[in-house]
Amino acid sequence: xxxxxxxxxxxxxxxxxxxxxxxxxxxxxxxxxxxxxxxxxxxxxxxxxxxxxxxxxxxxxxxxxxxxxxxxxxxxxxxxxxxxxxxxxxxxxxxxxxxxxxxxxxxxxxxxxxxxxxxxxxxxxxxxxxxxxxxxxxxxxxxxxxxxxxxxxxxxxxxxxxxxxxxxxxxxxxxxxxxxxxxxxxxxxxxxxxxxxxxxxxxxxxxxxxxxxxxxxxxxxxxxxxxxxxxxxxxxxxxxxxxxxxxxxxxxxxxxxxxxxxxxxxxxxxxxxxxxxxxxxxxxxxxxxxxxxxxxxxxxxxxxxxxxxxxxxxxxxxxxxxxxxxxxxxxxxxxxxxxxxxxxxxxxxxxxxxxxxxxxxxxxxxxxxxxxxxxxxxxxxxxxxxxxxxxxxxxxxxxxxxxxxxxxxxxxxxxxxxxxxxxxxxxxxxxxxxxxxxx
Numbered sequence: 347x348x349x350x351x352x353x354x355x356x357x358x359x360x361x362x363x364x365x366x367x368x369x370x371x372x373x374x375x376x377x378x379x380x381x382x383x384x385x386x387x388x389x390x391x392x393x394x395x396x397x398x399x400x401x402x403x404x405x406x407x408x409x410x411x412x413x414x415x416x417x418x419x420x421x422x423x424x425x426x427x428x429x430x431x432x433x434x435x436x437x438x439x440x441x442x443x444x445x446x447x448x449x450x451x452x453x454x455x456x457x458x459x460x461x462x463x464x465x466x467x468x469x470x471x472x473x474x475x476x477x478x479x480x481x482x483x484x485x486x487x488x489x490x491x492x493x494x495x496x497x498x499x500x501x502x503x504x505x506x507x508x509x510x511x512x513x514x515x516x517x518x519x520x521x522x523x524x525x526x527x528x529x530x531x532x533x534x535x536x537x538x539x540x541x542x543x544x545x546x547x548x549x550x551x552x553x554x555x556x557x558x559x560x561x562x563x564x565x566x567x568x569x570x571x572x573x574x575x576x577x578x579x580x581x582x583x584x585x586x587x588x589x590x591x592x593x594x595x596x597x598x599x600x601x602x603x604x605x606x607x608x609x610x611x612x613x614x615x616x617x618x619x620x621x622x623x624x625x626x627x628x629x630x631x632x633x634x635x636x637x638x639x640x641x642x643x644x645x646x647x648x649x650x651x652x653x654x655x656x657x658x659x660x661x662x663x664x665x666x667x668x669x670x671x672x673x674x675x676x677x678x679x680x681x682x683x684x685x686x687x688x689x690x691x692x693x694x695x696x697x698x699x700x701x702x703x704x705x706x707x708x709x710x711x712x713x714x715x716x717x718x719x720x721x722x723x724x725x726x727x728x729x730x731x732x733x734x735x736x737x738x739x740x741x742x743x744x745x746x747x748x749x750x751x752x753x754x755x756x757x758x759x760x761x762x763x764x765x766x767x768x769x770x771x772x773x774x775x776x777x778x779x780x781x782x783x784x785x
Contacts, residue, residue: 359605368693385741391644402611406628414637417738424448474498502551507572514560555595567617591631598639645737661703663725668707698723751775
């Protein structure tokens with residue numbers, strides 16, 4: 347526990363980050379010589395966000411909310427989500443292993459990948475994990491593994507409604523040439539897929555995921571509506587209720603511009619009601635796969651400024667947070683801009699007139715910049731910078747460029763008296779613990 351004064355009962359997100367930061371400095375979780383970089387996950391915020399997700403999909407809909415493990419695959423975080431009643435969506439064998447380690451039962455795990463091996467499929471089908479096939483060739487493999495028998499696993503096919511993309515091409519998965527799923531509008535593809543459902547009674551689900559960041563809710567909802575219409579068509583054509591579940595994917599965009607949560611899960615559900623109202627009537631079991639929207643705003647990264655200099659008349663702050671924890675921002679800053687907050691060495695927010703400056707990371711290439719020409723109180727050595735909204739995909743999925751070690755990650759809880767407590771989610775990796783090359 348920290349001996350800092352307890353905060354006011356209701357804090358703004360920025361004030362809460364400052365309070366957590368000050369507690370972390372006071373307890374030595376951040377130190378300019380021993381712990382120069384760390385990630386923090388607000389576990390109270392995670393619980394509140396999961397609660398809002400559950401409330402957005404009330405009965406009579408039967409819903410499994412499967413967290414997309416790629417967004418934050420740290421096992422203690424996954425275990426926290428399991429305790430909050432979520433399932434887990436895994437896109438690789440590694441994520442499957444982490445879901446199992448976190449305690450998710452097989453019936454609450456969904457396995458999605460465009461490149462599942464036979465061994466991975468065999469394991470998933472034997473365990474009873476839900477599987478979404480991504481291609482006709484994968485269906486052939488599944489049929490061979492089942493060898494004419496039934497399946498313990500719910501099995502579906504990912505369909506691509508081919509509606510187009512959003513503002514970030516890499517996040518748009520329902521384009522005409524997307525690598526994912528079986529296209530619904532290519533000549534002959536829909537009929538071939540209908541025949542597959544006719545020939546394989548174990549195909550009981552339909553899956554789609556239109557995209558995520560940069561995709562408007564209207565586009566995402568229209569993609570889900572097409573998947574629901576295809577499920578209806580299968581059951582109508584076959585004269586039986588074979589498809590009983592629809593996996594609608596995730597994709598709720600996150601607002602990185604400020605602390606407001608927009609859009610919310612309620613906004614997403616409203617768009618779905620407008621385009622696919624049957625989803626809320628209980629006819630189909632629904633699976634969701636939200637990731638970024640559950641964790642992003644419930645985490646932040648903090649790093650010390652090591653040096654400052656001037657180049658071309660502009661200040662430059664060299665920090666310990668860069669491409670290794672903010673990979674997307676460094677390589678695609680226009681698509682993935684992050685806010686930066688300036689703090690004093692004790693964690694207090696820094697005031698003063700804003701000065702336009704670059705905020706750089708420690709990696710040895712010129713593009714390792716968190717921000718270019720950003721107006722902030724002028725940073726000095728041993729100040730701290732905070733990167734809000736990084737609870738998903740940032741410190742949890744480090745990039746090992748320059749053999750930079752993985753930073754510690756700490757869970758944060760607030761006691762009934764307002765005091766902050768921490769729990770270790772991932773220990774800091776020391777340079778001596780980095781894997782050495784063989785040979």
